[in-house]
Amino acid sequence: MIESIRAELLVLRKRQATWILLGIWTILAAVFAYIVPYMLNRDAANPAEEALLRQLLPDRLVGNISAGFPFYGGAFALMLGVLAVGSDYGWGTFKTLFTQGPGRLRVFGAKLAAIGIGLIPFVVLPFSIGSISSIVVANLEGAAIDLPSLGLVARGLLASWLILLAWGAFGVLLAVLSRGTSLAIGVGILYTLALEGLLSALASSVSLLDPLVKVFVRTNAYSLIRPLGAMGAGSAGDGPGRFAGPFVSTTQALLVLALYVVIFAGIAGLSLRRRDVA
Amino acid sequence: MNNTYAIETRDLTKRFADGTVGVDGLSLRVRPGEVYGFLGPNGSGKTTTLRMLLGLAAPTAGSASVLGADPGSTASLARIGAMIESPAFYPYLSGRDNLRVLAGHAGIGAERIPRVLAEVDLATRAGDPFQSYSLGMKQRLGVAAALLKDPELLILDEPTNGLDPAGMAEMREFIRRQGGEGRTVLLSSHLMGEIEQVCDRVGVIRRGKLVAEGTVAELRDRDRLLVRAEPVEEARRLVAGVRGVEDVTVVRGELRVDGEPAVASEIARALVRAGVRLHELRVERASLEDVFLQLTNDEEVAA
Numbered sequence: 054m055i056e057s058i059r060a061e062l063l064v065l066r067k068r069q070a071t072w073i074l075l076g077i078w079t080i081l082a083a084v085f086a087y088i089v090p091y092m093l094n095r096d097a098a099n100p101a102e103e104a105l106l107r108q109l110l111p112d113r114l115v116g117n118i119s120a121g122f123p124f125y126g127g128a129f130a131l132m133l134g135v136l137a138v139g140s141d142y143g144w145g146t147f148k149t150l151f152t153q154g155p156g157r158l159r160v161f162g163a164k165l166a167a168i169g170i171g172l173i174p175f176v177v178l179p180f181s182i183g184s185i186s187s188i189v190v191a192n193l194e195g196a197a198i199d200l201p202s203l204g205l206v207a208r209g210l211l212a213s214w215l216i217l218l219a220w221g222a223f224g225v226l227l228a229v230l231s232r233g234t235s236l237a238i239g240v241g242i243l244y245t246l247a248l249e250g251l252l253s254a255l256a257s258s259v260s261l262l263d264p265l266v267k268v269f270v271r272t273n274a275y276s277l278i279r280p281l282g283a284m285g286a287g288s289a290g291d292g293p294g295r296f297a298g299p300f301v302s303t304t305q306a307l308l309v310l311a312l313y314v315v316i317f318a319g320i321a322g323l324s325l326r327r328r329d330v331a
Numbered sequence: 332m333n334n335t336y337a338i339e340t341r342d343l344t345k346r347f348a349d350g351t352v353g354v355d356g357l358s359l360r361v362r363p364g365e366v367y368g369f370l371g372p373n374g375s376g377k378t379t380t381l382r383m384l385l386g387l388a389a390p391t392a393g394s395a396s397v398l399g400a401d402p403g404s405t406a407s408l409a410r411i412g413a414m415i416e417s418p419a420f421y422p423y424l425s426g427r428d429n430l431r432v433l434a435g436h437a438g439i440g441a442e443r444i445p446r447v448l449a450e451v452d453l454a455t456r457a458g459d460p461f462q463s464y465s466l467g468m469k470q471r472l473g474v475a476a477a478l479l480k481d482p483e484l485l486i487l488d489e490p491t492n493g494l495d496p497a498g499m500a501e502m503r504e505f506i507r508r509q510g511g512e513g514r515t516v517l518l519s520s521h522l523m524g525e526i527e528q529v530c531d532r533v534g535v536i537r538r539g540k541l542v543a544e545g546t547v548a549e550l551r552d553r554d555r556l557l558v559r560a561e562p563v564e565e566a567r568r569l570v571a572g573v574r575g576v577e578d579v580t581v582v583r584g585e586l587r588v589d590g591e592p593a594v595a596s597e598i599a600r601a602l603v604r605a606g607v608r609l610h611e612l613r614v615e616r617a618s619l620e621d622v623f624l625q626l627t628n629d630e631e632v633a634a
Contacts, residue, residue: 060435067424145419149476152385152415153437154408160436329388 057159061167070136075174078129082121082179087186095193111187112199115209116282118183122213123274123296124245126179127220130172131241134224137168138321139234147330157326165225165318172217176210209281216274219310220245222317223270229321232331245271253296267301270313276306337363337484337515338384342393345379345539353379355539356393361517361532363483366510368530368547369519370623376539377519378416381488384517385413398484409437412482414490418473422462426453426472429461433476447475451505466493474505485509488519503529523619535623551619556595558586559611560602566609569601582624587615 065071087109097103108117141147150160184200191198201209227237249269256266266272275283275296280303301309338361345354354376361367371377382388384395386403400407420429430444448454451471456464464472470490477485487506491499506529509516520526526533527547535543535550543550560566563584570586571579575597578589588598595612602609 056435056438060432063428063435064421064424064432067428068421069423144422145417146421148382148387148415149419149433150436151387151403152408152411152413153433154405154411154480155436155438156405163436329382 054159054163057155057163058166058170061163062170065137065167065171068136071133071171074129074133074136075178078126078175079178079182081125082118083182083186085125086118086121086179086183087190091190091193106190106194109187109190110194110196110199111184111191112201113282114180114183114187115201115205116278117187118179119209119213119278119281120283121179122176122216122278123271124250126175126213126217127270127274128242128245130175130217130220131224131227131245132238133171133175134168134221135228135234135237135241136224137171137228138164138225139228139231139237142228142232142331143234145331151330158322161322161325165222168221168225169218172214172221175217176213180206180210180213205281209278212277212281215307215310215314216270216277219270219274219313219317222314222321226317226321229324256299263299267299268309270310271296272299273301273306273309273313276300277303277310279303335363336360336396337365338367338395338397338517340380340384340393340395343380343383343390343395344392345376345383345388346391352539354383354390357536357539357541358393359534359541359544361515363515364510364513365531366506366516366518366529368526368533369517369536370521370523370526370533371519371536372521375536377521377536378488379539380536381413381415381486381517381519384486385411385415387415409480410483411486412477412480412484413486413488414470414473414477415486415488417492418469418476420461420469420472420476423460425458425460426464426468426475427457429472430476430479433479437480439479443479443481447478450478451475467495467498470494470498470502474502482514484515484517486517486519489521490518491520491522491525499525523623527619533619547619555615556586556588556590556598557611557613557615558588558598558602558609559584560586561608561610565605566602566607569605569607570598573597573601580624 090105091109094102094106097106107113141150151157188198224237224241227241228234231237231240249271252262253266253269253271256262279300338359341358343354343357344352346352357380369377369380379388383390384397384402386408395402397407398410421432424432427444427448430447431441434441434444445454448457451474453468453471453475456468461469461472470493474490477487490506491502494502503525506516506518510529510531518526518530530547532546533544533550534541558566558570563581563586567579567581567586570576570588573594575594576588576590580587599609599612
């Protein structure tokens with residue numbers, strides 16, 4: 054299995070699209086978590102703006118940077134999941150891989166493991182850029198550089214990785230069901246924006262939607278990072294990533310996201326195993 | 332299933348979701364160590380059959396055994412090298428890296444890679460991306476991938492597609508060599524010359540059914556009658572009605588009649604009695620091309 058995972062990591066690592074997604078996501082994370090908020094609030098004139106500026110300091114790193122993962126980071130993870138599996142349909146490489154002998158599920162498992170490993174830089178790099186940015190902001194503002202505890206950083210990294218993994222597995226499922234990339238990315242983005250986004254926004258005024266919204270990936274993702282100090286949980290601006298609740302407990306969020314990974318991967322694996330390969 | 336065959340299928344059938352029958356009750360046997368030609372026109376069900384033998388598609392009915400194991404099982408795939416349709420690889424990876432990926436999944440040591448690359452004469456371009464390869468190089472990489480496991484059975488689907496004449500000759504020589512080294516080869520093709528040159532035995536498939544099987548010599552040795560008469564359609568109708576005639580095909584305005592040579596006099600009598608002008612009637616030994624056309628040309632088959 055290790056050799057299969059190595060092989061899939063080679064496929065992922067040498068693909069330009071992987072690096073493009075990682076690059077764009079990292080830049081976006083820095084721009085929207087630090088550069089834009091700092092430009093808007095550097096001359097803070099009221100307590101609200103001062104609070105926003107304080108959020109950019111090193112001690113708030115984990116909450117500030119992880120707030121981008123449930124939606125924006127998720128979209129990149131979804132695309133990575135789609136591309137990592139859906140392209141094999143387009144290129145016809147599944148038939149080449151499946152005739153090597155290890156069994157379809159082992160090939161699929163290796164692909165999933167490679168995606169899981171491949172998502173680590175998608176977490177570490179934004180956190181690294183975020184920490185540098187927060188130190189720069191502290192220097193510019195003459196504030197103390199109080200770094201967050203290692204425990205908090207570790208929790209933030211793991212929570213962010215789990216969020217990306219859930220979205221990545223969703224991308225894999227869409228790719229397998231649609232046997233390609235284009236439709237899967239389209240449906241995936243539509244789901245995150247239109248379905249989860251709109252229904253979440255309506256949940257505050259339509260109480261009937263509450264139970265449904267509470268099982269959304271985004272709801273559980275925001276709920277998971279909320280205790281880490283993510284101010285985005287509740288006031289992440291007015292963009293498509295805005296989320297104002299409802300929230301669930303951290304334990305529930307953890308379990309639901311883990312369950313999503315298992316369910317998405319399970320359905321995709323079974324489907325891949327049963328269906329003919331063109 | 333009898334394990335003395337490298338490949339054995341019984342009434343293998345594939346019906347697609349839209350109701351089309353791709354393979355229809357196919358029963359064939361490939362013996363160990365032989366080069367078996369799987370001959371049929373485009374769309375006759377060759378690739379679908381190969382897909383089922385490799386576990387890429389599940390049969391709707393019937394059964395198959397490949398190297399004594401179920402198609403698509405780890406036990407069989409570990410001993411098979413295959414190239415189905417056009418070679419499919421990651422376009423941005425080099426030929427060498429593509430083989431590394433396959434070797435990783437197959438659990439094969441990387442030391443096999445330079446050997447198979449050298450065997451298909453691709454060593455000097457092994458570091459270039461697959462997408463920069465010519466069609467011939469892509470085919471050769473496909474063959475290298477098929478050889479990676481040092482397989483007992485090679486399944487090659489139209490391996491000379493897109494190759495220039497020199498490449499085709501090289502590929503045929505390569506296939507012959509594989510057979511000579513004791514490997515079983517199942518070669519799918521619609522090119523009769525190819526099959527004739529490299530195969531020990533041939534199975535001819537039409538519309539998903541095996542319509543003939545034997546050595547090239549056996550298929551060619553089927554004596555038949557050649558009839559030139561006018562009008563052709565009237566002659567075909569009359570000949571088809573003669574007792575002892577098995578099959579009548581119109582090829583280039585002539586009737587090719589399967590049946591015992593003894594029916595010749597009956598045919599002559601039937602045509603003359605009906606006022607059809609009979610220009611020629613003789614026994615002919617068929618070429619493989621004639622056999623193929625006769626067996627697979629749906630529109631012109633009568634009787």
